[in-house]
Amino acid sequence: MNTIRELKKSDLIKAYTDAGFSTETAVAEIDFAIEIISGLTPKDLIIGIMPSLKDIQKLYETVRTRLSTRQPVAQILGYSFFMGCKFEVSMNTLIPRPETELLVKKAVEIIKDNDFKQVLDIGTGSGCIACMIAKNTHAQVLGTDISNNALKIALNNAMHLDLMNRALFRKSDLFSKIREEEKFDMIVSNPPYIPPCEKPHLQIEVREFEPEMALFTKDSKGLEFYEKITSCADKFLNKNGYLLFEIGIQQACDVQKIMESYGFKNIEILKDVTGIERVVAGVSAK
Ligand code: GLN
Numbered sequence: 001m002n003t004i005r006e007l008k009k010s011d012l013i014k015a016y017t018d019a020g021f022s023t024e025t026a027v028a029e030i031d032f033a034i035e036i037i038s039g040l041t042p043k044d045l046i047i048g049i050m051p052s053l054k055d056i057q058k059l060y061e062t063v064r065t066r067l068s069t070r071q072p073v074a075q076i077l078g079y080s081f082f083m084g085c086k087f088e089v090s091m092n093t094l095i096p097r098p099e100t101e102l103l104v105k106k107a108v109e110i111i112k113d114n115d116f117k118q119v120l121d122i123g124t125g126s127g128c129i130a131c132m133i134a135k136n137t138h139a140q141v142l143g144t145d146i147s148n149n150a151l152k153i154a155l156n157n158a159m160h161l162d163l164m165n166r167a168l169f170r171k172s173d174l175f176s177k178i179r180e181e182e183k184f185d186m187i188v189s190n191p192p193y194i195p196p197c198e199k200p201h202l203q204i205e206v207r208e209f210e211p212e213m214a215l216f217t218k219d220s221k222g223l224e225f226y227e228k229i230t231s232c233a234d235k236f237l238n239k240n241g242y243l244l245f246e247i248g249i250q251q252a253c254d255v256q257k258i259m260e261s262y263g264f265k266n267i268e269i270l271k272d273v274t275g276i277e278r279v280v281a282g283v284s285a286k
Helices: 009-018 023-038 042-046 053-069 073-077 100-114 128-136 148-160 196-201 204-209 224-236 252-261
Strands: 079-082 085-088 118-122 140-145 167-171 184-189 237-246 265-271 277-283
Touching: 009 023, 009 053, 023 042, 023 053, 023 073, 023 079, 053 073, 073 079, 085 128, 085 148, 100 128, 100 184, 100 237, 100 277, 118 128, 128 140, 128 148, 128 167, 140 148, 148 167, 184 224, 224 237, 224 252, 252 265, 252 277
Parallel strands: 118 140, 118 184, 140 167, 184 237
Antiparallel strands: 079 085, 237 277, 265 277
């Protein structure tokens, strides 16, 4: 890892595998870092387009930090990708996960089918859900978060994606700053859903670097926020409005029960590409 005059991917991959990572992880992270740093894809490299010397040095530096601290590459570089768009991230926001695409895709489908206009995204974090719903529909999306630092990032993301007039952000603890007369056609949320007892089993990258308040619930089943959001959702939904959640592994049944207990109907459970139940959707009984 000492010669930093040219890009030698094999050296970087070896540094990863020496540190105990698989070759697949190494390749994926190195390609990701190159794309974030210099905008070049693996295809560009194959046809001989190379990053600048400055970018190569930044890449080596990034890999060194990544392997010595275990901090996720997205956080070191301050950016990640979600649904093909570049999103700013920080230690105050969850790094957008590929499985969250399913929630956005389902939301977009329902919004288009019903010509919905107003959407609320609770716990918006980096704003990835709010921005991608706004980008792919004509709806206006209000993203809320309890964290000022997360809201700043969400706002930057909306600005860079040119969505300032349709992805709006507000500081609010769940519904605390949503006025009674504000009504939405859809409420979406990817809330914290990891029970505290699971903390020791999480990867260091998540446990040490991602914000606790974005990850953990207080209750032992990870259901705290599904309960809190569902119990108030009806008040802020229009007639036949939808409630959509991303859920953790094996939470589908419990979340379905919570939604049914507050009168939500036509409950649908969707599986992600790996076959895990990831999204629960339901219609307000109003
Ligand atoms: N809505 C954001 C995301 O899905 C943040 C979610 C969270 O912090 N729990 O990435």
